[in-house]
Amino acid sequence: MKPTRPSEPWWLLAPMLGALAVFFVYPLLSALRTSFYEWDLLTAPRFIGLGNYRAIFSSGELFASLGTTLLVSVVVVAGSLVLGLGLALAVNRPGRLAALARSAVFSAYVVSWVSVGLLFLWIFDADAGVVNQLLSAAGIGKVKWLTSTRMAPLTVALIVLWKVTGYAMVVFLSGLSGLPPEMQEAAALDGAGPFARLRHVTLPLLRPTAAFVATTSLIASFQLFDVVRLLTQGGPVRSTTVLVYAIYEQLFRDLRVGRASSLVVVFFLVLSALTWLKLRAFRSQEPV
Amino acid sequence: MQRRAFLLSGAVLSGGVAGCAPSDAPPGRVVVPFWFTYGGRNRATLQTLVTRFNQAQREIWVRAVFQGDYFEGLAKLRTALAAGAAPPLSHVVGEVVPYLAEAGVLEPLDDYPGARSLPLHPALGQAGSFRGGAERSLVAVPFNRSTPIAYVNQRLFAEQSATPDTWQTLSEVARALTKPGRFGFGCPIDWWYWAALVGQAGGEVVEPNGRISLGDEAGVRALSLWQSLVAAGVMKQPPGRDYNAWEQLSQDFLAGRVAMIWSSTAFVRYLEETADFPVRALPLPRGVRGAVPTGGTHFVLLKSAPSELKSAAWRFVRFLLEPESAAFWSSETGYLPVTTEAAQLLQSRGFYARHPNYRVALDQLAVAQPWPWSKTLFRIQREVVQPGLEAAVLEKRDPSRAMAEARRLAQESLH
Numbered sequence: 183m184k185p186t187r188p189s190e191p192w193w194l195l196a197p198m199l200g201a202l203a204v205f206f207v208y209p210l211l212s213a214l215r216t217s218f219y220e221w222d223l224l225t226a227p228r229f230i231g232l233g234n235y236r237a238i239f240s241s242g243e244l245f246a247s248l249g250t251t252l253l254v255s256v257v258v259v260a261g262s263l264v265l266g267l268g269l270a271l272a273v274n275r276p277g278r279l280a281a282l283a284r285s286a287v288f289s290a291y292v293v294s295w296v297s298v299g300l301l302f303l304w305i306f307d308a309d310a311g312v313v314n315q316l317l318s319a320a321g322i323g324k325v326k327w328l329t330s331t332r333m334a335p336l337t338v339a340l341i342v343l344w345k346v347t348g349y350a351m352v353v354f355l356s357g358l359s360g361l362p363p364e365m366q367e368a369a370a371l372d373g374a375g376p377f378a379r380l381r382h383v384t385l386p387l388l389r390p391t392a393a394f395v396a397t398t399s400l401i402a403s404f405q406l407f408d409v410v411r412l413l414t415q416g417g418p419v420r421s422t423t424v425l426v427y428a429i430y431e432q433l434f435r436d437l438r439v440g441r442a443s444s445l446v447v448v449f450f451l452v453l454s455a456l457t458w459l460k461l462r463a464f465r466s467q468e469p470v
Numbered sequence: 471m472q473r474r475a476f477l478l479s480g481a482v483l484s485g486g487v488a489g490c491a492p493s494d495a496p497p498g499r500v501v502v503p504f505w506f507t508y509g510g511r512n513r514a515t516l517q518t519l520v521t522r523f524n525q526a527q528r529e530i531w532v533r534a535v536f537q538g539d540y541f542e543g544l545a546k547l548r549t550a551l552a553a554g555a556a557p558p559l560s561h562v563v564g565e566v567v568p569y570l571a572e573a574g575v576l577e578p579l580d581d582y583p584g585a586r587s588l589p590l591h592p593a594l595g596q597a598g599s600f601r602g603g604a605e606r607s608l609v610a611v612p613f614n615r616s617t618p619i620a621y622v623n624q625r626l627f628a629e630q631s632a633t634p635d636t637w638q639t640l641s642e643v644a645r646a647l648t649k650p651g652r653f654g655f656g657c658p659i660d661w662w663y664w665a666a667l668v669g670q671a672g673g674e675v676v677e678p679n680g681r682i683s684l685g686d687e688a689g690v691r692a693l694s695l696w697q698s699l700v701a702a703g704v705m706k707q708p709p710g711r712d713y714n715a716w717e718q719l720s721q722d723f724l725a726g727r728v729a730m731i732w733s734s735t736a737f738v739r740y741l742e743e744t745a746d747f748p749v750r751a752l753p754l755p756r757g758v759r760g761a762v763p764t765g766g767t768h769f770v771l772l773k774s775a776p777s778e779l780k781s782a783a784w785r786f787v788r789f790l791l792e793p794e795s796a797a798f799w800s801s802e803t804g805y806l807p808v809t810t811e812a813a814q815l816l817q818s819r820g821f822y823a824r825h826p827n828y829r830v831a832l833d834q835l836a837v838a839q840p841w842p843w844s845k846t847l848f849r850i851q852r853e854v855v856q857p858g859l860e861a862a863v864l865e866k867r868d869p870s871r872a873m874a875e876a877r878r879l880a881q882e883s884l885h
Contacts, residue, residue, distance in 0.1 A: 222548075222573070225573050309706075310727065329864075330864075413710075414709070414710065417711050417860060418860060436849060436852060437849075
């Protein structure tokens with residue numbers, strides 16, 4: 183359909199552009215401006231140039247929270263790809279048991295983050311938690327799931343992984359159902375065994391699906407907040423202070439609006455870079 | 471028709487959730503929005519008092535709105551102040567009173583009727599809560615005030631003879647009460663309890679001349695005590711931060727996994743009612759001296775509100791400080807009776823004879839230490855001391871070096 187007037191597409195886009203401008207562009211620009219000020223919301227803002235950026239770099243806060251976020255992302259993205267695909271292959275068959283397994287695994291994805299947080303607070307409690315009681319009954323001894331600086335970020339990552347794997351599985355299942363059966367049959371006739379078929383036929387065809395799963399898992403791990411708020415409040419010793427939580431702490435706990443804004447700006451740049459990399463990866467796949 | 475009914479039911483529901491019994495004030499009343507941050511039982515007790523006030527007179531209608539925990543409430547209050555939409559009345563933790571006062575957002579109360587002659591307990595009003603608090607104009611009126619106290623599981627405690635009234639006996643009792651699957655002692659690695667230990671070791675968090683010493687040697691000794699108890703395996707440090715850690719510890723105490731805890735007197739009622747064993751409250755031990763900080767919140771009027779609303783809000787504050795109201799609040803929750811009249815009322819009715827646990831914090835006020843009037847204190851608390859203590863205990867850092875580092879960061883955070 184060809185527009186009758188050149189302005190027409192703009193009118194059709196206007197509501198969305200308006201919403202984006204008000205709820206996305208304006209807040210972002212306002213955060214950018216605030217990031218050059220020292221401001222506690224109460225007294226007059228004071229221009230300090232790049233002072234906030236210097237502070238988040240030199241205090242190590244930025245790299246620490248970015249590092250924690252990336253650690254969680256790596257575990258969640260890699261884990262959801264492997265587990266999601268494995269589960270999808272395992273339950274991609276008819277029958278009641280497989281159907282039950284599918285819904286059981288997916289159900290975790292539907293549960294609210296707050297419920298997940300409370301649930302795992304109970305499961306991973308150092309003394310009274312189910313996991314540690316089982317471990318000590320088995321003679322292995324207790325693990326400091328949430329109370330050691332080394333273990334806590336991994337525990338948080340495992341919880342996110344537990345939640346998003348069901349979604350990854352469903353996406354992989356739909357990817358699997360979209361594959362043309364002829365190719366499998368042709369490969370089988372040529373003498374390819376199940377593993378060769380998986381490696382040389384199924385996996386290459388699932389690449390776009392895997393890219394989608396990786397992106398959604400990455401977003402989920404970068405947005406991580408609720409579980410940290412409920413389980414660890416960023417501790418012990420800031421070991422689970424992911425970027426979003428660091429922003430929250432600066433703003434609502436320490437009343438530093440400017441410093442929180444500078445973290446927001448950096449966060450935005452990191453996400454933009456990741457999105458750009460992802461788009462490039464997709465584009466390079468297109469001709470295949 | 472159906473849709474309208476649905477919308478209406480929604481409106482009624484949200485009115486109920488907002489926490490004001492009838493959602494609409496009777497016509498002709500001055501409506502005073504009041505933002506509060508009490509949860510659970512305290513919230514219900516406050517609402518009883520609000521209802522009593524609203525029924526006791528015909529000019530004012532207090533509308534109490536729940537705003538989450540202390541820190542969430544403070545964040546909302548600050549945002550509302552920036553947006554020019556702050557309520558006339560709220561309450562804030564003591565540590566941020568100087569900060570808000572210096573920012574110029576609190577209403578000076580000196581000229582409000584009766585403000586100069588409130589019969590407050592000397593340790594709990596602005597004059598006694600802050601060093602030099604009497605020389606400044608009055609901006610804060612105490613209501614839910616507390617001190618840390620010790621709670622022991624009397625069933626376990628009865629077996630042994632010592633009383634944890636010094637640091638030495640505290641360690642001995644903690645050791646004696648520790649059994650497989652049970653810690654003898656539990657304490658959140660938290661600024662408030664550390665401040666108590668600093669005072670007991672003879673130090674001040676901020677020196678009278680304004681220098682942030684974090685207790686110097688006393689601060690180190692306070693940290694070392696925790697470290698040694700944790701290293702000996704006789705003290706549980708609950709996971710989580712702020713009130714999450716306190717709540718975790720309450721749960722451990724109630725489940726019998728910790729025999730003795732330090733917590734706020736505000737939990738007397740809750741712990742007594744929930745435990746399936748007798749709970750006994752004890753004062754904190756002495757170091758080289760007895761010392762406890764005070765905690766809880768102060769009521770403040772916000773300068774930005776119209777004067778008519780501020781005057782109406784003040785009448786509600788005075789109602790809360792009447793002996794009956796303050797005594798009711800104290801006996802229902804465990805917070806201190808903030809006026810001497812309320813304390814006398816509870817005494818004369820035999821309340822303390824029947825409930826000796828409520829008396830512990832009140833007697834302990836004799837050694838209550840004032841906070842410095844410092845607008846950066848809350849930042850030092852949250853950004854420097856709290857994470858520093860946590861790191862030092864968890865990662866077994868050298869206490870002298872950890873405190874020296876905290877002092878350095880505290881100096882930097884002044885800017």
